[in-house]
Amino acid sequence: xxxxxxxxxxxxxxxxxxxxxxxxxxxxxxxxxxxxxxxxxxxxxxxxxxxxxxxxxxxxxxxxxxxxxxxxxxxxxxxxxxxxxxxxxxxxxxxxxxxxxxxxxxxxxxxxxxxxxxxxxxxxxxxxxxxxxxxxxxxxxxxxxxxxxxxxxxxxxxxxxxxxxxxxxxxxxxxxxxxxxxxxxxxxxxxxxxxxxxxxxxxxxxxxxxxxxxxxxxxxxxxxxxxxxxxxxxxxxxxxxxxxxxxxxxxxxxxxxxxxxxxxxxxxxxxxxxxxxxxxxxxxxxxxxxxxxxxxx
Amino acid sequence: xxxxxxxxxxxxxxxxxxxxxxxxxxxxxxxxxxxxxxxxxxxxxxxxxxxxxxxxxxxxxxxxxxxxxxxxxxxxxxxxxxxxxxxxxxxxxxxxxxxxxxxxxxxxxxxxxxxxxxxxxxxxxxxxxxxxxxxxxxxxxxxxxxxxxxxxxxxxxxxxxxxxxxxxxxxxxxxxxxxxxxxxxxxxx
Numbered sequence: 242x243x244x245x246x247x248x249x250x251x252x253x254x255x256x257x258x259x260x261x262x263x264x265x266x267x268x269x270x271x272x273x274x275x276x277x278x279x280x281x282x283x284x285x286x287x288x289x290x291x292x293x294x295x296x297x298x299x300x301x302x303x304x305x306x307x308x309x310x311x312x313x314x315x316x317x318x319x320x321x322x323x324x325x326x327x328x329x330x331x332x333x334x335x336x337x338x339x340x341x342x343x344x345x346x347x348x349x350x351x352x353x354x355x356x357x358x359x360x361x362x363x364x365x366x367x368x369x370x371x372x373x374x375x376x377x378x379x380x381x382x383x384x385x386x387x388x389x390x391x392x393x394x395x396x397x398x399x400x401x402x403x404x405x406x407x408x409x410x411x412x413x414x415x416x417x418x419x420x421x422x423x424x425x426x427x428x429x430x431x432x433x434x435x436x437x438x439x440x441x442x443x444x445x446x447x448x449x450x451x452x453x454x455x456x457x458x459x460x461x462x463x464x465x466x467x468x469x470x471x472x473x474x475x476x477x478x479x480x481x482x483x484x485x486x487x488x489x490x491x492x493x494x495x496x497x498x499x500x501x502x503x504x505x506x507x508x509x510x511x512x513x514x515x516x517x518x519x520x521x522x523x524x525x526x527x528x529x530x531x532x533x534x535x536x537x538x
Numbered sequence: 539x540x541x542x543x544x545x546x547x548x549x550x551x552x553x554x555x556x557x558x559x560x561x562x563x564x565x566x567x568x569x570x571x572x573x574x575x576x577x578x579x580x581x582x583x584x585x586x587x588x589x590x591x592x593x594x595x596x597x598x599x600x601x602x603x604x605x606x607x608x609x610x611x612x613x614x615x616x617x618x619x620x621x622x623x624x625x626x627x628x629x630x631x632x633x634x635x636x637x638x639x640x641x642x643x644x645x646x647x648x649x650x651x652x653x654x655x656x657x658x659x660x661x662x663x664x665x666x667x668x669x670x671x672x673x674x675x676x677x678x679x680x681x682x683x684x685x686x687x688x689x690x691x692x693x694x695x696x697x698x699x700x701x702x703x704x705x706x707x708x709x710x711x712x713x714x715x716x717x718x719x720x721x722x723x724x725x726x727x
């Protein structure tokens with residue numbers, strides 16, 4: 242499998258561990274990632290909030306610059322903007338003509354825009370992933386957090402159920418985690434308000450963190466750098482405000498997958514997560530030891 | 539008491555909105571499911587279903603004065619759950635576009651400034667440059683030292699880059715911004 246790879250801006254900065262782990266896991270699974278020459282920011286929430294043309298033209302530039310027939314986007318926000326662009330430019334000839342004027346070249350329609358989670362969970366057969374696993378997650382308890390942009394709206398982000406997505410749950414079960422049910426898997430974290438209405442992020446992300454702690458999870462598994470940043474970077478302040486004890490690391494699904502494939506924590510950027518991940522790693526290791534012992538006996 | 543004063547101008551704005559949405563606003567039967575699921579409704583002047591109700595009554599300017607569309611996080615829960623297939627998030631989006639063009643902050647100056655600053659950094663560098671965004675955003679919003687406490691930790695972890703990244707096709711990005719701005723002349727981006 243070969244994909245044009247669109248890391249998006251955050252994977253080169255605040256979410257560098259997502260980039261590291263995504264590349265490591267793809268390499269192990271034989272998914273070739275080809276960089277897109279000259280890729281630009283997708284415009285994110287700001288572009289679509291204030292200028293429609295800009296919101297379509299920026300992703301259109303990146304899609305048109307892709308050299309392969311499909312794009313793999315690990316960022317849920319980029320993925321959503323690229324999908325929106327592709328769906329709308331294919332349906333609306335007038336909009337497409339306007340965007341092409343802004344680009345100064347024809348839009349390259351027909352490039353499939355895929356989220357990395359969709360590719361790994363739905364394109365790679367489970368037994369092939371299983372064959373690459375060198376270890377398990379030792380039965381650690383996780384909750385899978387999808388956020389909003391990965392699964393909504395139905396006609397744009399169409400690879401999983403809008404209200405009850407399961408792609409990440411299946412992968413984590415495959416890795417030997419105990420996947421807990423919880424009510425906040427598709428609730429918004431407040432994403433773009435991180436710098437402008439930080440109180441909104443505290444409110445929204447606070448509910449997610451409280452719910453994950455209440456479920457008894459050892460980690461929140463994510464597939465979006467915006468979600469991760471809000472859950473991780475803002476966590477100490479949020480939990481203090483909510484008067485909640487404990488810490489819960491927000492880790493990328495690719496980091497846990499990579500860990501089971503035998504990549505080192507360093508390779509997967511575990512040290513770049515702000516919340517201490519060592520209790521989680523210890524639990525995984527002791528869980529592995531426990532499950533290994535009776536199997537040998 | 540709500541005074542209904544439909545002006546030709548607000549009627550025209552609503553008609554444009556309906557054309558863009560592809561359905562009349564009367565398609566909404568006010569069940570309130572959008573507001574029930576909206577994670578930002580708690581901080582809105584009016585929740586999404588009431589925004590639509592105001593529009594149904596022709597009170598477009600009044601809706602523009604409320605903060606609801608600026609604090610909508612575009613999470614699409616409303617659109618996803620609407621039993622009448624009303625494009626709720628799109629309504630919020632169209633209100634934002636119009637407000638931005640007119641320079642209306644409606645009590646949410648920080649949100650307005652953030653979008654403006656975010657797009658400036660993208661225009662300059664082709665990609666997001668977080669330190670630049672944080673500094674410029676703080677400068678323009680007047681909260682000079684907001685979030686500075688997080689910076690050293692992030693730098694240590696290699697999560698912030700001191701200098702903007704290279705590699706974006708800057709000429710293409712500038713062209714896109716120039717054209718988009720000309721198409722929306724007052725929507726300075």
